[in-house]
Amino acid sequence: MSERFERVWTVRFSDTDPFGIAHYPRIVDALHETSDMFMQEIGFPFWEITEEHGYGLPLVEMNFEFERSVEAGDDVRVTLTPDLGTRSVRFEYVARRDGEVAFSGFEQRVCAEREAGSREIPDDLRAAMAPYAEE
Amino acid sequence: MSERFERVWTVRFSDTDPFGIAHYPRIVDALHETSDMFMQEIGFPFWEITEEHGYGLPLVEMNFEFERSVEAGDDVRVTLTPDLGTRSVRFEYVARRDGEVAFSGFEQRVCAEREAGSREIPDDLRAAMAPYAEE
Amino acid sequence: MSERFERVWTVRFSDTDPFGIAHYPRIVDALHETSDMFMQEIGFPFWEITEEHGYGLPLVEMNFEFERSVEAGDDVRVTLTPDLGTRSVRFEYVARRDGEVAFSGFEQRVCAEREAGSREIPDDLRAAMAPYAEE
Amino acid sequence: MSERFERVWTVRFSDTDPFGIAHYPRIVDALHETSDMFMQEIGFPFWEITEEHGYGLPLVEMNFEFERSVEAGDDVRVTLTPDLGTRSVRFEYVARRDGEVAFSGFEQRVCAEREAGSREIPDDLRAAMAPYAEE
Numbered sequence: 001m002s003e004r005f006e007r008v009w010t011v012r013f014s015d016t017d018p019f020g021i022a023h024y025p026r027i028v029d030a031l032h033e034t035s036d037m038f039m040q041e042i043g044f045p046f047w048e049i050t051e052e053h054g055y056g057l058p059l060v061e062m063n064f065e066f067e068r069s070v071e072a073g074d075d076v077r078v079t080l081t082p083d084l085g086t087r088s089v090r091f092e093y094v095a096r097r098d099g100e101v102a103f104s105g106f107e108q109r110v111c112a113e114r115e116a117g118s119r120e121i122p123d124d125l126r127a128a129m130a131p132y133a134e135e
Numbered sequence: 136m137s138e139r140f141e142r143v144w145t146v147r148f149s150d151t152d153p154f155g156i157a158h159y160p161r162i163v164d165a166l167h168e169t170s171d172m173f174m175q176e177i178g179f180p181f182w183e184i185t186e187e188h189g190y191g192l193p194l195v196e197m198n199f200e201f202e203r204s205v206e207a208g209d210d211v212r213v214t215l216t217p218d219l220g221t222r223s224v225r226f227e228y229v230a231r232r233d234g235e236v237a238f239s240g241f242e243q244r245v246c247a248e249r250e251a252g253s254r255e256i257p258d259d260l261r262a263a264m265a266p267y268a269e270e
Numbered sequence: 271m272s273e274r275f276e277r278v279w280t281v282r283f284s285d286t287d288p289f290g291i292a293h294y295p296r297i298v299d300a301l302h303e304t305s306d307m308f309m310q311e312i313g314f315p316f317w318e319i320t321e322e323h324g325y326g327l328p329l330v331e332m333n334f335e336f337e338r339s340v341e342a343g344d345d346v347r348v349t350l351t352p353d354l355g356t357r358s359v360r361f362e363y364v365a366r367r368d369g370e371v372a373f374s375g376f377e378q379r380v381c382a383e384r385e386a387g388s389r390e391i392p393d394d395l396r397a398a399m400a401p402y403a404e405e
Numbered sequence: 406m407s408e409r410f411e412r413v414w415t416v417r418f419s420d421t422d423p424f425g426i427a428h429y430p431r432i433v434d435a436l437h438e439t440s441d442m443f444m445q446e447i448g449f450p451f452w453e454i455t456e457e458h459g460y461g462l463p464l465v466e467m468n469f470e471f472e473r474s475v476e477a478g479d480d481v482r483v484t485l486t487p488d489l490g491t492r493s494v495r496f497e498y499v500a501r502r503d504g505e506v507a508f509s510g511f512e513q514r515v516c517a518e519r520e521a522g523s524r525e526i527p528d529d530l531r532a533a534m535a536p537y538a539e540e
Contacts, residue, residue, distance in 0.1 A: 013181035017288070018287070025284055063466070064467050065466045153317075
């Protein structure tokens with residue numbers, strides 16, 4: 001019952017620098033957009049969870065390594081794999097161009113209620129993410 | 136032989152402001168990305184035309200009107216219709232959500248060579264855009 | 271008692287494209303940031319007016335013309351002049367590099383209450399903007 | 406002869422999300438802008454080093470931790486301290502609001518020539534950064 005979350009990010013001219021490669025902040029935009037697409041895919045979009053469920057998944061740490069540059073027109077395949085903890089989840093990213101890793105890393109997110117602070121990840125959210133996690 | 140260029144822009148959480156609606160600069164990003172997607176569609180991507188054809192389509196004017204705000208999760212259908220002049224082209228945009236216009240406007244672009252300045256739009260580019268123009 | 275609002279935008283490497291000139295969306299970011307700085311200067315910051323005064327200044331139209339490109343390291347002097355109407359205000363921008371106009375245009379904004387729609391610009395906001403307006 | 410590099414980032418309305426706090430990608434923009442300002446300060450701006458010196462400082466890793474959220478209108482003091490290696494340099498960032506750390510982290514950059522790959526940091530660049538490094 002394992003599923004895999006992947007999206008293709010096409011690097012645009014407006015993402016690129018004087019050497020024709022993507023600016024780092026634009027890569028971070030693409031990674032962040034990927035987390036947004038994943039949460040939508042599993043039925044817990046960022047724009048609904050607080051209002052409808054009363055908690056959020058704020059970012060507490062991000063770490064990315066850049067191995068190969070990407071250029072305008074490149075189709076970059078970005079996978080997101082959630083690594084589920086008790087009160088937090090790590091979104092692990094690998095981005096490949098032509099099968100080779102261009103950049104990879106993670107976003108560490110905690111489950112938190114607006115006032116009460118961190119809390120356990122609720123069962124329904126855990127169940128929605130679990131099929132995408134590594135066994 | 137008329138064709139229509141349309142893309143769907145899904146507004147993301149990270150595009151939205153304290154009222155839950157998209158920030159204007161993020162809307163401009165989405166419009167600009169649409170021009171990039173159109174040029175790729177017709178076979179003259181922004182990232183190739185200068186190197187391969189020796190000219191570009193720099194922006195000389197932009198005008199947008201905002202009628203309705205858009206929110207995270209909205210699927211905004213953006214159409215781009217080129218209005219072809221002799222030495223310039225106007226990209227006309229209409230963005231609809233649930234069938235109603237949210238924002239619309241145009242980008243005026245001139246055909247220009249890096250050193251020589253403005254020039255006529257070459258026949259092959261004109262032919263590539265023409266099917267998408269209004270009759 | 272006339273005052274002049276001007277800020278200097280230093281174009282950054284991360285704003286520039288493969289030709290070394292600023293991407294248009296990054297110019298729009300800089301213009302929008304200028305409106306934010308102006309509202310802060312006159313004591314009605316965007317982040318306070320709705321909460322403290324019960325209205326906002328949503329954008330209904332933007333128009334910009336681009337005459338000269340700007341490059342990383344350029345210090346671009348951007349002036350903002352409010353043109354006050356009864357229920358709306360037009361922010362007029364002129365951006366110069368080395369004294370020559372690089373780009374210019376306007377943002378048309380209406381005064382609106384969240385539920386009730388457009389309203390007259392209140393006297394205190396009008397008084398705060400007036401010294402910066404053209405005579 | 407120790408110097409300290411610090412800049413103030415004023416969070417803008419257009420940086421903020423539905424909870425009124427800055428979006429993460431906008432924080433990354435501000436951090437990246439800080440590196441650009443630092444390189445300008447020491448006389449080796451990003452937009453000149455490749456053309457004039459024949460090398461660059463591409464990013465190979467970034468790591469940031471977020472401890473406190475920041476809001477529109479906040480003046481965030483960001484310090485950048487270079488930690489100099491032989492062929493690489495780590496830019497260490499600490500961002501404080503009202504004296505308390507809001508976010509911190511590093512960018513790891515290597516010194517690289519376009520074709521030849523990584524190289525030692527040249528003496529003049531090292532000398533320019535050294536006064537800002539920790540003893």
